Structure formats: C-alpha cells, structure tokens
Amino acid sequence: MLQTASAAAAVDPMAIRRFTVGRIRRETRDTVTLELHPVDGLGLPFAPGQFTMLYPFGAGEVPISISGDAARPETLVHTVRAVGAATRAICALRPGEMLGVRGPFGRGWPVVEAEGSDVLVAAGGIGLAPLRPALYALLAGRERYGSITLLYGARTPTDLLYTRELERWRGRFDLDVEVTVDRGDGGWHGNVGVVTRLMDRARFDPAHTVALMCGPEIMMRFTVRELERVGVTDDRVYLSMERNMRCGVGLCGHCQFGSRFVCLDGPVFRYDEVRPAIGIQEL
C-alpha cells in the first residue's frame, strides 16, 4: 500500500516538502504541465479542487491548483501559466530540478455530493486545470452520476489545454464535450463564441444538476446567469475562486473574501455562499 504524507501535512502545514520535476508537457505558449515526484517517496493525497503552495527556490511561493488524478497521489501534477516571477520560475524548471511544495490545502469539488445528479462542468481558459481532477473522479465513478457535460472555452485554439485528452473525452459515449474559442483561425473547425453560448446544447435536467465551474470571474458570473435562466439553482452551483493565498491555512488574511478565507473555506465555494460578496469590487 502506498505510504502518504497526509499525517505530516496535517501536523505542520508550513512544512515544505521537496519534489523533483519529472515529465513536462508544454500546453500552450505560456503554460506547462509538470509532473512532480516527492523526494521522500511519500505520496501527496488530495481531493479534487485542492491546491498546493509551490515554492520555486528563491523566486517566492505561489498557490496552484492540483490538476492531476487524485487516484494517483504518487505523482503531483500542476498546470502552471507563466504570469509572474514565481510562475515564470516554475515554467522554466527542467526535468530533474527541484521545488518545494506545501499542502494540499482548501476545500475541493463536491464530487461525492454530486452523486445521483447530472453534472455540468464549465471551464474557461486555464480554469480547466483545477477541474480536471474532478473530471477524473467523475469518470472513475461514472455509474454514480447522470449525464456529465464539459463546456470549455478558451481564447484561441492554441490556448486550449489538454488537447489530446479533450479528444479522448470527446470520443466517449458517456461524456458530452463542447469546446469553443473566442477567436478561431484558419484550421479551426469547432465552435466560435463564448462558453455561455454552449449551455443550450448541453443535455441535463436542471432540477437535478450540479454545476462545477472555474475560469475568469466574469465568465463565471455570466455562466451563473445562464444556469439560473435554464433552472439550475445557486445552491447547486460550485465555483473555484482565485485570491491571493499566502499561508494556506487561514492565518495571514491575504485571501480574505468577506467573512471567509479562500485558502481555508475555499477555493471551491457553493455559489449561494459567496453570491453577496462576489459583486463587491473591493473584495
């Protein structure tokens, strides 16, 4: 049986574990997926939707959602977009190099609570990364759910993540996948338009649907409105919030969102829990 480091993480969430970079896959111009292997040989069990704090030595620490399979805790997988000093340092890592990891932290997707329901997964841009572990879990327990639909939007065809996996998923009879881009190019024969426009093509029973979404906040706000229009109530909608997490355990207050801490109470929230705060610009 695989040994894990959950007990150690529970004791000291500030402890940094060393991981070695394994396989690297370039997803887009500025985004890579890294497989990380624990130096101590202990796996890192996590729930889909949780995040870790990644520490490229000397370049700061950054919260990144886990994008791998929770059934394979021996390999930690992260998809990282180079937008700041820490993420640029992570994206520049080569196989065999090392980085520090704390976590996992936070509350994940309600994959167990969604059993018996149809599940609608709406992702925008790099927001597919935090949702991928949920999709793995849903598909691993496929018989426990009704219809499962993935709606995925990106800026252009070259900004799509996990293209090979998307193709595989599209080939499945038990998963509906709709992909759209804001701007097509000459070689693109798929949908063009925003992800909310795909909603009418999805087949689900609104009264018995759980929606999971992650992407730019504005995309999620409009997706929530579409869900409301078709009859999915706020208490069945879950979203992953992005805030400036630092400590990961609700001590530092950097990610405070109204009365909640995103690192502790989130990053996945039920929409009716955060709805009042989501439109407040200062938050």
Added chain:
Amino acid sequence: MSTDPMTLELAGQPFLRGLSPSHLAELAACATVISFPAGQHIFREGDPAASFFILRRGRVALQLDVPGRGVTTIQTVGEGDVLGWSWLFPPYRWQFDATAMDLTRAVALDADCLRRTMEADHELGYLLMRRFAQTISDRLQATRLQMLDVYGHASNR
C-alpha cells in the same frame, strides 16, 4: 392538433416553443426545409436578406472578410439556433457571410411572406419580435464577453 408535417416541425423548434397551433400554421405557410453541404455559403454580406433560418442540425459559421486578416469567423451557431435577422430591418441585407461548417439542415422561412404575416397578425408579430429581441440580446451579451478577451487575464491556479 395539426397533422401538417411543417407545422409539427416548427412546433418542435425551441425558438417557437409556446406558439399556438394557429400561429404555427401561419408560419408553416412561409416555411420550407432546406439543406446545405459543408462549405456552402448560405448567404453573403450585402446580399438581400430573403430568408430566416432555424437550424435543425449542423453548424454554421458567421464570417466577415477582414482586410489583411482574411475570412474571420465571428461566431458559430448550431442545432436549435436561429440564423439571420437582417430580413427584419431595412435595408434587408445580410451583414455577415454565413457558411455551413457541416452538412446543415434548416427550416427556411421566406422573409417577404413572414413580414406580411407578422404585419397582418400583430399578435404573432409581437410574439416573434419578443423572441428575436431575446436572441439579439443574448448574442449582444455574448459578443460583449468575447470583446472583453477575458481569458487573457485568466486565473493562474
């Protein structure tokens, strides 16, 4: 309950859901079923807007020829969507190109016939205009989101 195949066809379209059998029969008098092979132009920018389409299957790309960039797809529409409202407003000319991306089947409603019918039956005209207003509002909202380029500043988590 009508047994006219076109009336039944129209009754099954989401865009016309809720219309009475008599209204559907009025529309059926203007309607034909049409299909386009993949790659065929359904209409071109500047041509007279002589029809309005409800897509039964397939997908259609709305395109503009942009100097320096070539033919650019603005949006795609698919099964259950309506295609075209330039026939509603003068000068009744298409403002985009529309090209079938796949084999596409649609119900085509003749624009002259439809305008006459809506003018003669204001209740039907009002019900249709409400539906078009909703569609135009939805597309406008979607276009605004597209223009925001939201993924350019997306989350890094």
